[in-house]
Amino acid sequence: MTLDPVLGDWLLDSDPALRWQVERDLTGEPEAVWLATRSRIASEGFGARLLALQDADGQWAGGAFFPRGFDFDGPEAAPGAGQPWTATTWSLNLLRDWGLDADALAGTAELLAANSRWEYDDLPYWGGEVDCCINAYTLANGVWLGADVSAIAQWFLDHQMDDGGWNCEWVDGSTRSSFHSTLNALKGLLYYETVSGGTAAVREARQQGEEYLLRRRLLYRLSTGDxxxxxxxxxxxxxxxxxxxxxxxxxxxxxxxxxxRQSDPRLAEAIDAVRAARRPDGTWLQGQTHPGRVWFDVDVSTGEPSKWLTLYATRVLDWWDQDA
Incomplete structure (x- = not known):
């Protein structure tokens, strides 16, 4: 793609976790270049900092989804206070999304199997639990780290709703899918397929889930069009x-x-929304950030130009425009 040199230099002046993706997806560097940058994640910047915070038992913050000792009746659990983002699952999500090589976490899958239990019913970590978003993260993190998570892949087939999506509140009786839950499920299933090859049944379930969002053009209620x-x-x-x-x-x-496959025309309005948020200098501003405890900040505050958002949005628009 043709990237404004000033914008490109701004994006490249970043942590290796972000820079390698800019090199691969935006500036068109040879594979050897972006792979070399990606290899630095374990020893520099965000990746090295988060790796150093791992507990000896394989966890982060002493818990699977919540930090050890989290007070579920305290002020941090009050509406609007925000989910703590420091525990094991959230830390693994970041490291995986950043592109860390799984070799940097050798032995972690085994440590978590031995030491980590879900806060829900004390279930074993790699068995997942009842929340489809949590199971999606565990599916992706497990296949990344080499754990056997095939039973979680099957769980998604068994819990897919009649409308094609998923809802974390199914356990409370919900029978309609959720945008949030469905997207998280899709991301987990796609990562599982990418690493393991998946199965025809998993691929079919994923594509049915995509249809749930595509029928709604990624933005609207099917019932009202709002x-x-x-x-x-x-x-x-x-x-x-x-x-x-x-x-x-x-x-x-x-x-x-x-x-x-080609891009689906039903994405057009969502793509337009992404394009409309681009500033004249080619950047995107950070929106209202999600509250909650973090180990350290990895992006800017609300209202500031975000390199992460600019990476994601620029590569989406480039893909869409080239595919049009």
């Missing part, structure tokens, strides 16, 4: 568990490239 929520337009990094038009569009780019 915008499903203002959060669709809140572009913020890290994405965490939250749906946005950009998060979804970045997923569909990855899925189309994986499946070697």
């Amino acid at each position: 915008l499903v929520g203002p959060w669709t337009m809140n572009f913020t990094c890290p994405f965490r568990a939250f749906y946005s038009a950009l998060n979804a569009a970045d997923y569909f780019r990855a899925a189309a490239l994986h499946d070697r």
Whole structure:
């Protein structure tokens, strides 16, 4: 792609976790170049800092999804206080998303199998639990680290709703899918397929889940045609568990490239929303960030130009425009 040199230099002046993706997806560097940058994640910057915070038992913050000792009745658990983002699952998500080589975490899968249990019913870590978002993260992190998570892949087939998506509140009786839950499930299934090859049944379930979002053009309620929520337009990094038009569009780019298929025209309005948020200098501003305890900041504050958002949004638009 043709990238403004000033914008390109700004993006390249970044942590290796971000820089290698800029080199691969935006500036067109040879594979040897971006692979060399990616290899630095374990020893420099964000990746090295987060790796250094791993506990001896393989966990982070002493817990699977919440830090050890988290007070579920305390102020940090109050509405609006935000999920703590320091425990094992969230830390693994970041390291995997950044592109860390799994070899840097050799032995972690075994340590978690021995030492980590879900806060829900004390279930074993690599068996997953009842929340489909948590299971999606565990599916992706497990296949990345070499754990046997085939039973979690089957769990998604068994818990797919009649409308094609998923909802973390199924355990409370929900029978309609959720944008947030479905996108997280899709991301986990796609990563599982990419690493393991998947199965025909997993691929079919994933594509049915994609149809759930595509029928709604990634933005709207099927019943009324209204915008499903203002959060669709809140572009913020890290994405965490939250749906946005950009998060979804970045997923569909990855899925189309994986499946070697053309972009779907039903993405057009979501792509337009991403394009409309671009500033004249080619950057995207950080949206309203999600509150909650973190180890350290990996992106800018609300209202500032975000290199992460600019990477994701620029590569989505480049893919879409080239595919048009």
